[in-house]
Every structure is written in C-alpha cells, then in structure tokens.
Amino acid sequence: MDTFECISKRSSVRAYQAKPIARSILEKLVDAGRRAPTARALEPWEFVVVTNREILKKLGETANSGDFIKDSSSCIAVFCKDTKYYLEDGSAATENILLAAADIGLGACWVAGDKKPYVGEVSGILGAPSDLKLVSLISLGWPRGETRQAKSRKLKDVIHWEGF
Amino acid sequence: MDTFECISKRSSVRAYQAKPIARSILEKLVDAGRRAPTARALEPWEFVVVTNREILKKLGETANSGDFIKDSSSCIAVFCKDTKYYLEDGSAATENILLAAADIGLGACWVAGDKKPYVGEVSGILGAPSDLKLVSLISLGWPRGETRQAKSRKLKDVIHWEGF
Numbered sequence: 001m002d003t004f005e006c007i008s009k010r011s012s013v014r015a016y017q018a019k020p021i022a023r024s025i026l027e028k029l030v031d032a033g034r035r036a037p038t039a040r041a042l043e044p045w046e047f048v049v050v051t052n053r054e055i056l057k058k059l060g061e062t063a064n065s066g067d068f069i070k071d072s073s074s075c076i077a078v079f080c081k082d083t084k085y086y087l088e089d090g091s092a093a094t095e096n097i098l099l100a101a102a103d104i105g106l107g108a109c110w111v112a113g114d115k116k117p118y119v120g121e122v123s124g125i126l127g128a129p130s131d132l133k134l135v136s137l138i139s140l141g142w143p144r145g146e147t148r149q150a151k152s153r154k155l156k157d158v159i160h161w162e163g164f
Numbered sequence: 165m166d167t168f169e170c171i172s173k174r175s176s177v178r179a180y181q182a183k184p185i186a187r188s189i190l191e192k193l194v195d196a197g198r199r200a201p202t203a204r205a206l207e208p209w210e211f212v213v214v215t216n217r218e219i220l221k222k223l224g225e226t227a228n229s230g231d232f233i234k235d236s237s238s239c240i241a242v243f244c245k246d247t248k249y250y251l252e253d254g255s256a257a258t259e260n261i262l263l264a265a266a267d268i269g270l271g272a273c274w275v276a277g278d279k280k281p282y283v284g285e286v287s288g289i290l291g292a293p294s295d296l297k298l299v300s301l302i303s304l305g306w307p308r309g310e311t312r313q314a315k316s317r318k319l320k321d322v323i324h325w326e327g328f
Binding site (some may be wrong): 015 | 204211
C-alpha cells in the first residue's frame with residue numbers, strides 16, 4: 001500500500017477474527033519497529049511477540065485498558081532501556097509497527113504502557129529485565145467488522161504558518 | 165512508495181539543497197501528522213510550519229542539537245497540549261511526518277523538543293501558547309548527497325518470543 005494511503009487508513013482496531021498471524025508477518029512487524037528513528041543512535045528497544053493464548057489472556061486481564069488483548073491473535077510488547085528519549089524512540093517504533101500492520105491488512109491497537117499502574121505486572125508476566133521500561137502493548141489480529149478512522153480535528157484546525 | 169519500503173528507506177537527513185518545498189507538500193506532511201494514533205482520542209497536537217529564512221535561522225541557533233535547521237527549506241514544530249500521553253501522541257505524529265517526507269523523497273531529521281533546555285525559547289520564537297509542550301522540530305529539505313539507514317541492531321537482536 002502507498003505510504004500516505006496507509007497513514008490515512010490506519011485506525012485502532014480492537015475486534016479480531018480467531019485466525020493466527022504467520023510468524024513471518026510478525027517478524028516483519030518487529031523489523032518495521034526496529035527501523036524507527038532513535039535519538040543518539042541508541043536503539044534502546046526490545047520487542048516481545050506473544051502468540052500463546054494463556055499469556056495473551058494474562059496480558060489482557062492485567063493491562064485493563066487493553067482487555068481486548070485476550071482475544072487478539074498476537075501482541076507485541078515494546079520495551080526500551082531507560083534512555084533520555086526512550087518514550088520518543090519507543091513511540092516511533094510503535095507507530096512503525098501499527099503502520100506496517102495496517103499495510104498488511106491487520107487490525108491493531110496501541111495500548112499504553114508507560115505511566116500505567118500495570119507496568120510492573122506486565123513486565124513480570126513477560127520476564128522483562130528490570131532496566132527495561134514498557135512503552136506500549138500492540139494488540140494484533142485480522143479485523144472483524146468495519147474499521148474506521150475517526151479524527152475530529154481537520155488539517156485547517158491544526159496547521160499554523162510561521163508561528164501561532 | 166510502498167509503506168514497508170518507506171519505513172526501511174527513511175533515515176535522518178541533515179544536509180539539504182537550497183530549493184523550496186511546495187506549500188501543498190508541507191500541508192500533506194501535516195495531514196499525515198494529524199492522522200497519527202492518539203490516546204483517548206484527544207488529538208492534542210498543533211503543527212507550526214516555518215519557511216521564513218529568518219525564523220529558520222533563529223530556530224537553528226536556539227535548538228543547538230538541530231543547528232542544520234538554519235539551512236533547511238522548512239521546519240515543522242510539533243506541539244501538544246499537556247495531556248497524560250502527549251509525548252506518545254506527538255512522537256507518533258512526528259514519525260508519520262518523517263515517513264510521509266521520505267515517501268515524497270524529502271530529507272528530514274527529528275530534532276528533540278521535550279526535555280531540551282531550549283524549549284521555552286523555541287516556544288517564544290513561534291509565539292506558542294503557554295499550555296503547549298514542544299515535542300519535536302522536524303527539519304526538512306530536498307536531500308543533498310547520499311543518505312543512508314544505519315541501524316546496528318538487527319532483527320534477531322531485538323526480537324523475543326513469548327517472553328525474555
């Protein structure tokens with residue numbers, strides 16, 4: 001899919017078919033993530049791909065704002081070392097994964113990690129080293145039903161020329 | 165360009181030709197930015213497009229990690245309201261703009277905003293309301309010389325299955 005078309009069509013998808021995602025696709029998504037820009041070339045990220053139903057269930061129960069993870073086909077957890085710009089780097093990597101997923105026709109949703117009370121418990125479930133910060137959980141699956149991109153603020157509302 | 169190809173080819177470009185960027189292209193870049201995912205559907209972003217040489221010069225002098233902004237053709241400043249996830253939202257919007265720029269063949273570089281000592285001064289130059297946080301400055305121009313994507317950590321180094 002053309003990049004701009006992909007950016008335009010991407011939306012948060014929380015309902016999925018009960019159909020697995022091929023390992024090669026999951027690898028491609030992580031490959032998109034690791035190609036994100038990174039401050040000071042630190043590449044602080046680690047990506048955990050979960051396909052095991054029991055672990056997906058635990059993640060959905062723990063990360064309560066992403067309870068739909070339990071019915072997803074896979075979830076990618078994005079962790080970063082605690083660098084000065086880990087949140088920027090991890091967020092850019094997350095967005096790359098979301099776009100790569102949309103490009104393939106997968107549904108995906110960004111579930112917050114950082115600042116959530118469940119960060120420690122999610123890290124425990126995944127056995128993450130203590131020096132890593134959870135940036136996001138990305139639920140993934142082949143979409144069930146209609147998806148839509150709903151942005152209420154138009155271009156003219158958000159663009160400013162030369163200053164405010 | 166295909167989305168994954170664009171993700172793969174994107175790299176930080178800091179040297180530009182002295183050639184303007186059409187207004188329609190700059191609008192398309194901001195349009196890509198506003199289509200980013202946003203926590204709680206808050207869409208907290210504002211985008212300032214700078215093409216004025218004097219203002220670009222001031223931005224490059226002030227944001228010293230991005231001194232090449234003074235020789236860029238344009239700069240987009242990404243601001244967000246101070247929401248809980250403003251840094252995630254603003255970073256995703258920044259990455260969308262970088263990818264849309266790469267797709268068009270433009271060179272671009274993410275210059276950090278948040279956590280930099282020059283945030284207040286940059287906000288002043290652009291007349292930003294005090295409730296807005298500077299997330300990033302994106303320098304833009306038609307590339308001069310070779311560009312390259314240099315990631316040292318390969319897929320096998322960053323991917324983990326089912327846990328660490």
